[in-house]
Amino acid sequence: MVVGISFFVLFSLTLSLAFLISKWFSKSQTKNVPKGSLGYPIIGETLSFLKAQRQDKGGSDWLEERISKYGPVFKTSLMGSPTVFVIGQAGNKFILASPDDVLSAKKPITLKKIFGRQSLVELTGNRFKFVKGEMLKFLKPECLQNYVKRMDELVNATLVRELTQNETMVVVVFMKKLTYNLSCNILFDIKDEHTREAMFVDFTLAFKAIHSLPINFPGTTFWRGQRARARIVDRMIPIMNKRREELSKGVLSSTNDMLSGLLALRDEKNQPLPDDLITDNFIFLLVASHDTSATLMSLMIWKLSRDPEVYKRVLEEQMEIIKQREGTEERLTWEEIQKMKYTWRVAQELMRMIPPLFGSFRKALKDSSYQGYDIPKGWQVYWAAYGTHMNDDIFENPQKFDPSRFENPTKPIPPYSYLPFGAGIHYCIGNEFARIETLITIHNFVKLYEWSQVNPEEPITRQPMPYPSMGLPIKIKPRSIMS
Numbered sequence: 001m002v003v004g005i006s007f008f009v010l011f012s013l014t015l016s017l018a019f020l021i022s023k024w025f026s027k028s029q030t031k032n033v034p035k036g037s038l039g040y041p042i043i044g045e046t047l048s049f050l051k052a053q054r055q056d057k058g059g060s061d062w063l064e065e066r067i068s069k070y071g072p073v074f075k076t077s078l079m080g081s082p083t084v085f086v087i088g089q090a091g092n093k094f095i096l097a098s099p100d101d102v103l104s105a106k107k108p109i110t111l112k113k114i115f116g117r118q119s120l121v122e123l124t125g126n127r128f129k130f131v132k133g134e135m136l137k138f139l140k141p142e143c144l145q146n147y148v149k150r151m152d153e154l155v156n157a158t159l160v161r162e163l164t165q166n167e168t169m170v171v172v173v174f175m176k177k178l179t180y181n182l183s184c185n186i187l188f189d190i191k192d193e194h195t196r197e198a199m200f201v202d203f204t205l206a207f208k209a210i211h212s213l214p215i216n217f218p219g220t221t222f223w224r225g226q227r228a229r230a231r232i233v234d235r236m237i238p239i240m241n242k243r244r245e246e247l248s249k250g251v252l253s254s255t256n257d258m259l260s261g262l263l264a265l266r267d268e269k270n271q272p273l274p275d276d277l278i279t280d281n282f283i284f285l286l287v288a289s290h291d292t293s294a295t296l297m298s299l300m301i302w303k304l305s306r307d308p309e310v311y312k313r314v315l316e317e318q319m320e321i322i323k324q325r326e327g328t329e330e331r332l333t334w335e336e337i338q339k340m341k342y343t344w345r346v347a348q349e350l351m352r353m354i355p356p357l358f359g360s361f362r363k364a365l366k367d368s369s370y371q372g373y374d375i376p377k378g379w380q381v382y383w384a385a386y387g388t389h390m391n392d393d394i395f396e397n398p399q400k401f402d403p404s405r406f407e408n409p410t411k412p413i414p415p416y417s418y419l420p421f422g423a424g425i426h427y428c429i430g431n432e433f434a435r436i437e438t439l440i441t442i443h444n445f446v447k448l449y450e451w452s453q454v455n456p457e458e459p460i461t462r463q464p465m466p467y468p469s470m471g472l473p474i475k476i477k478p479r480s481i482m483s
Helices: 001-031 048-054 061-070 089-096 109-115 124-135 143-162 172-186 191-209 222-249 258-264 274-306 308-321 332-338 341-353 431-448
Strands: 072-077 081-086 168-170 361-362 366-368 374-377 381-383 449-453 460-462 466-468 472-477
Touching: 048 061, 048 072, 061 072, 081 089, 089 381, 109 191, 109 222, 109 274, 124 258, 124 274, 143 172, 143 332, 143 431, 168 172, 168 374, 172 191, 172 274, 172 431, 191 222, 191 274, 222 258, 222 274, 258 274, 274 308, 274 341, 274 431, 274 449, 274 466, 308 341, 308 431, 332 431, 341 431, 431 449
Parallel strands: 081 381
Antiparallel strands: 072 081, 168 472, 361 381, 366 374, 449 472, 460 466
C-alpha cells in the first residue's frame, strides 16, 4: 500500500513538473526567440556544454557547431534555465553594458546557492554600489602597494617550504593552495592554519558545485557543495564575532582587512550589515580572488615550460630587476612590479587565447530584444570570450601567441573585445590584485628555480577553469647560477 502511494505521489509530481515545463516553453514559442535547441527537459544541453569544455579545445568546438548551424545568436538550455548565447563584440556590449533592471548579473541557481543571495554578483542598485565601494577600498593602488612586500615574503616562504625536500611539484595544486592562502592572509587576515586548511577543503567542494547540475540529492556534486558552504559559514561566524568584539574595543581598525571593513560598515540607516551578506561576500571573494589567479599562474608556468624564447625574455626581465637593486633590499617593491612589462604581456596574451572565464551569465528581468530576436523575461543570456578573443578582425592572426600585440598596439583593441576580467559595471574588482600576485609568483619561480614538464604534451582542458589536464607535474630544482 505504501509503495503504491509513493508511486502515485512520484507520478503526480512528474506530471506536474512536465506540465509546468511545457507551459514555460510554450509561452516562449509565441515570441521570436533565436533558433537553437533546448535539449533535454531540465538538464537541457548542460552535459554536452560541460563535456566540451573538458576536451582539448575547451568548448570552442561546441560554440562553433551551434554558430555554424544557427548563427551568432542562438538558444540553448544550461544549468536548468533556457539561455540565449550572444557572440561577438556588439553582443558583449549588449550584455555587459545593459542596466541591471534589464539584464541582471543574477546567476544560475548553482552559483546563487554557493555564493549566496547577497553576494556582489547578486546585489543591484545602491546596495551593490555601497558594498562594492567598501571592497574597493582594499583593492585600490595605495593598498596594493602595501601588500607587495608581504605577498613576496609569503610566496617565497611557501615555495622554499614546498621544495625543500621535493624534486617534483604538481603546479595546479600548489597554485590553488598558494592563491587561497594569499587571499586569506592579505585580504581577510585569517592566519590560523587549522581554520584555513579546513575551509580550503570545503572551498574546493563548493567550487565544483558551481558548475554542476542543480540536483540536490545526497551524493551529488551540488549537494556536497551546499553542505561544504554551510560548514564554511559555521567556521566564519565565530571569527566574525571575535572580530566585532576587537573592533568595538578599539583593538582592531576597520582598515585592517576587508572582513573587518565589512563588519564595521553601517548602511544608510546606520545599521550593521547582516551576517549573511558578509558570509556570502566572503565566499564569493575567496572563490573569485584565488581560483582565477591560480588558473593564470598555472598557465604561465605551463607556457614558460614549453616556449624557450618566451621563457628567456621573462627570465632576463626578472634578473635585470634584481641587478638594478640598490642596497641590501631583497624583497620586491611596487616600483619593481611596474617594470615587469613583458612578463605581464605574456599573461595578457595567455588570457586572450585561454581566458580564465569561458563566458558568463546574465538574467533577463524583463522582456528584451537583440538584433530582432526576443529574449523572454526569466531567460539567461550568455556572452563568450571566444567570440572576440579569437576573431581575426579584432586580433590579427589570433592563433599565434604574440605578447607584442599588447605593446603599444597600432590598432587599438575595441571596447568589449578583450574580456579576461569582464567589462561594464560588473568588471572584476580584483584584477589588479590578480596582476600583482601573478607577477610576484612568477618572479620568485624564475629567480629561484629551473623546471621542466613531466608530460610535455599535456593539453589544457576546462574543469571548469582552464587548467593543464594532469595538474601540470614538473621536475624542479634550485637555479644553479644567479646573474
